[in-house]
Amino acid sequence: MDFEYSENCQELRIRMQNFMDDHIIPRLGAWRDEVAAGQYPVSFMEDLKDLAKSEGLWNMFLKDLKDDEPGMGLSNLDYAPLAEILGRVPWASEVFNCSAPDTGNMELLHLFANEEQYEEYLAPLLNGEIRSSFAMTEPDVASSDATNIQTMIKRDGDDYVINGRKWFISNAAHPRCTFMIVMGKTDPDGPTYSQQSMVLVPMDTPGVEVVRNISVLSHHSPAGHCEIVFRDVRVPASNLLGGEGDGFMMAQARLGPGRIHHCMRSIGQMELALELMCARAQERKTFGKFLHEHGSVSEEIARSRMEIEQARLLVLKSAAMVDKVGAGGARKEISMIKAIIPALQCKVADRAMQVFGAMGISPDTPLGAIYTGGRTLRYADGPDEVHLRRIARMEIKESGERLAETARFLNIPER
Ligand SMILES: Cc1cc2nc3c(=O)[nH]c(=O)nc-3n(C[C@H](O)[C@H](O)[C@H](O)COP(=O)(O)OP(=O)(O)OC[C@H]3O[C@@H](n4cnc5c(N)ncnc54)[C@H](O)[C@@H]3O)c2cc1C
Structure with missing residues (x-):
């Protein structure tokens, strides 16, 4: 087992870090101010995207690219450490078309789009022209059980x-969000996992109404987490993605690598929280001691370091497995990281907030956003x-299979 990042990955990490230091970190304040003033996307986003593209730091996550497709075609294992760097700034991924x-x-369109869908939706998405x-x-x-989904996608002549x-x-x-991939039911009476389909729906189709952008824990996302109503929304039948009844299977296929990206970005956010916690613990004194000299604080720092290391190793193992055996073969590992890491992110952010005192839950640190x-x-x-x-x-x-194996080894008669 080799724990070193590949040479390519190491070189890219340096380039990515330099880009972050030179172009993204200096714009943190400007981004915040422009978003607060209601301007999204912010004025410099397209310039930064052009720059990232010209430097070849673009679509890093997508494997098996075609010759003429813009992107780097990195393995999951090589992309994961880059996602960790991106995770430190919530909007950085957009600059590299990796949001x-x-x-x-x-990934879905790459797998399932036909030629027309490819040209209309995937090509501009790969180029960063639309979202x-x-x-x-x-x-x-x-909806955590996707078989419950009720939205109806009904065939009517040449339309849905x-x-x-x-x-x-x-x-x-x-x-810049111009379309959605919508999952609904085309055959509500069919077999449980074949009732669902996916269709491509342009945002400006009559009958699509974005009702509201829902805040999460009082955090307002400028790109939104929206409630949307579909009232007799009519799209051509050619907007069906994949086959009728393939929706459930496609939803499963969509989520594997994305969970690795989310988790590695989380690791980046946890590293930032831990760095801030250490810095604060060395500059504030209570009862005659720096905070880090109190045993309880130093233990929280040590626990955070140990848990982040464990988490990173498991995400990298999952990334390596997805590369070797595909997302299907790595289902257990992907579920493990998805169940461990967001909860750990809350834990580490919460510890850091506590060490910061009241400032930890103010907008003057990113800790509240990391917790959220x-x-x-x-x-x-x-x-x-x-x-x-x-x-x-x-x-x-x-374990049942392992038990049967042990029973055979011990020569225990089968019951
Ligand atoms: C910030 C944010 C962004 C999101 N973005 C998107 C998006 O872009 N597109 C999209 O379609 N959705 C999105 N979601 C929705 C998200 O995928 C759903 O919230 C999630 O799948 C859970 O569905 P639900 O909210 O209907 O919870 P429910 O299905 O009602 O579940 C409620 C709770 O039941 C518990 N539960 C469920 N199953 C079990 C079980 N087997 N055993 C024990 N307990 C169980 C869990 O604690 C769960 O939280 C987003 C959510 C958030 C918060």
Whole structure:
């Protein structure tokens, strides 16, 4: 087992860090001020995107690119440490065209788009000209079980007609978001996992109404987590992505690498929280001692370091497995990181906030945003419990197989 990052990855990490230091960190204040003034995307975003593209730091996450597609075609294992660097600034991924939910949508389109869909939706997305959303979750049904989805996608002549209500649809308030991939039911009476399909829906289709951008823990995302109503939304039948009834399978395919990206960005945020905690613990004194000289504070620092290291190793193992055996073969590992890391992000951010005193929950540090990011990620892409359920089911099945093997070894007669 080799714990070194590959040479390519090491070189890219330096280039990425330099880009962050030279072009992104100096604009943190300007980004915050422009967003607060209601201007999104901010004035310099397109310039930064052009620069990132010209430096070849573009679409880093997408493997198996075609010759003429812009991007780097990195493995998950090489991209993961770069995502960690990106994670330190919430909006940095957009500069490199590596933001969720576009990344997952690009993976889906890459796998399932036909030639016309490729030209109309994927090509401009790969070029960073447009942005996109993925609309699955609904307010009226428990959406962590995607078989519950109720939105109807009904065939009518050469069209599909969509009716339903979605919410928490990330990115739908971004002014450059031009389309959504919508999941709904084309065959509500069919076999459970073949009832669902996905269609491409331009945002400006009549009948699409973005009702509101929902705040999360009082945090307002400028790109949005939106509630959207679909009232007799009519799109051509050619907007079906993949086959009718393939929606559930495609939703599963979409989420594997994206969970690794989310988790590595989380590791970057946790590193930042820990750095801030250490800095604060060395500059404030209570009862005659620096904070880090109090045993309870130094223990929290040590625990955070140990837990972040464990988490990173597991994410990198998952990334290596996705590269070797595909997201299907790494399902258990992907669920493990998804169940561990967002909760750990909350824990580390909470410890850092405590060490900062009241300032820790003010807007003067990024700790509140880091906590909120971790808390919301405990739902997005599947809540913790759904992943724990999957891990337990796989573990029980595998342990049964291991037990049978042990029984054979010990020559215990089968019962
Ligand atoms: C910031 C943010 C961004 C999001 N972005 C998107 C997006 O872009 N597109 C999109 O479609 N959705 C998005 N979502 C929605 C997210 O995917 C859903 O919230 C999630 O799938 C859970 O669905 P639900 O909210 O309907 O919870 P429900 O399905 O109602 O579940 C409620 C709770 O039940 C518990 N639970 C569920 N299953 C089990 C089980 N087997 N055992 C024990 N307990 C269980 C869990 O604690 C869960 O939180 C986003 C959510 C957030 C917070």
